[in-house]
Amino acid sequence: MDTKQKKRRASTPARKARSSKAAPTRRRKTGRADTPDRAERQRRIQQRRRTKAKNPPKQQRVIRPPREEIPNIVYTAPKPMRRGVFAWKLVSMAAVVAAVFLGLSVFFRVDTIAVAGADKYTPWMIRQAAGVEPGDALLSISEARVASRIQMKLPYIDEIKVGIRLPGTLEIQVTELQVTYSIEDENGGWWLISSGGRAIEQVSLEKALGYTRVDGLVIRTPNAGEQVQAVPGRIVDGDGNAVELDQTDADQQLAALIRVMTELERNRIIGQITRIDMTSVTDIRLEYPQLLTVLLGDDQRLDYKISYLAAAIEKLESNQSGELDLSLEYSEDAVFTPAR
Numbered sequence: 001m002d003t004k005q006k007k008r009r010a011s012t013p014a015r016k017a018r019s020s021k022a023a024p025t026r027r028r029k030t031g032r033a034d035t036p037d038r039a040e041r042q043r044r045i046q047q048r049r050r051t052k053a054k055n056p057p058k059q060q061r062v063i064r065p066p067r068e069e070i071p072n073i074v075y076t077a078p079k080p081m082r083r084g085v086f087a088w089k090l091v092s093m094a095a096v097v098a099a100v101f102l103g104l105s106v107f108f109r110v111d112t113i114a115v116a117g118a119d120k121y122t123p124w125m126i127r128q129a130a131g132v133e134p135g136d137a138l139l140s141i142s143e144a145r146v147a148s149r150i151q152m153k154l155p156y157i158d159e160i161k162v163g164i165r166l167p168g169t170l171e172i173q174v175t176e177l178q179v180t181y182s183i184e185d186e187n188g189g190w191w192l193i194s195s196g197g198r199a200i201e202q203v204s205l206e207k208a209l210g211y212t213r214v215d216g217l218v219i220r221t222p223n224a225g226e227q228v229q230a231v232p233g234r235i236v237d238g239d240g241n242a243v244e245l246d247q248t249d250a251d252q253q254l255a256a257l258i259r260v261m262t263e264l265e266r267n268r269i270i271g272q273i274t275r276i277d278m279t280s281v282t283d284i285r286l287e288y289p290q291l292l293t294v295l296l297g298d299d300q301r302l303d304y305k306i307s308y309l310a311a312a313i314e315k316l317e318s319n320q321s322g323e324l325d326l327s328l329e330y331s332e333d334a335v336f337t338p339a340r
Helices: 003-030 036-054 083-107 123-130 143-153 247-266 302-315
Strands: 112-116 157-165 169-176 181-184 190-193 199-203 212-215 234-236 242-244 275-277 284-288 292-297 322-325 335-338
Touching: 112 123, 123 143, 123 169, 143 157, 143 169, 247 275, 247 284, 247 302, 292 302
Parallel strands: 112 169, 181 212, 212 275, 292 322
Antiparallel strands: 157 169, 181 190, 190 199, 234 242, 275 284, 284 292, 322 335
16 A cells, blocks of 8 residues: 555544534534524524615715815015105105095085183184184194184183084084182282183282282283293291292292192182182191181192081081181191180
């Protein structure tokens, strides 16, 4: 027996054993079932497969947005503008703006000048002081210039609001001063001044006595509408000694006086004080009509002191007189000393 036959005979039992073990696997692969449940499951699977084969699923249509084509950006350096071309464009633009403004100026003209708030002056006087005539170009009117003209010619005007209402109305709203202060100048004349220190007009001594009189301070002779300036002079201190003041002291006196007048008007104590003594900025005194002397002390905290005075005046009886110390030198409260 040759070698090939020996190998074939020896391999036969092993092949049979492998075939016997692989038989169940082959039966499962062919779809044969060993039990009724498995057979039923196989039947259902085959039924579903046949159903899917008859009715294949519809393919879903996917809609995608179109792709945006991004253009290739190529940077090109601007060409340098020649000096003559730039100048020509600038001149052309200025000419267009001027032509538009000129056209509007020609179209909108002053037709009506409306004045409101005037009491001491008539509307005709305010229109004359404004320097604006019917027919003037409405858009070319300077509001600040109109207000300055009115204040220079009519010193009793305090605040001015100038507005334009198209097509042809110029509106002027004025607020007049409540002048209650008189002061002497270096030549012996008397002037009415505003709380801001602006000269209103020169008056006689008899008329000046009808206003709140300022003593202890002399001003340079002003023109109506100008801001007053203090003049150095000689004062008498509390001990009766004459003291010479320099310009700095005089300017400090005037600044303190303006602050006192401003606070009096802010607290609506207008025309109720008969005299303001500014001889010394460390001993400012006020006189009230009820024979009441008010001591303000120095020029510090004047807003608090005068607001305290306004509250104290409301509580005073008509027959009370004496001295009200508001210098706050010893405490935060005023001290009232009745007259004997």
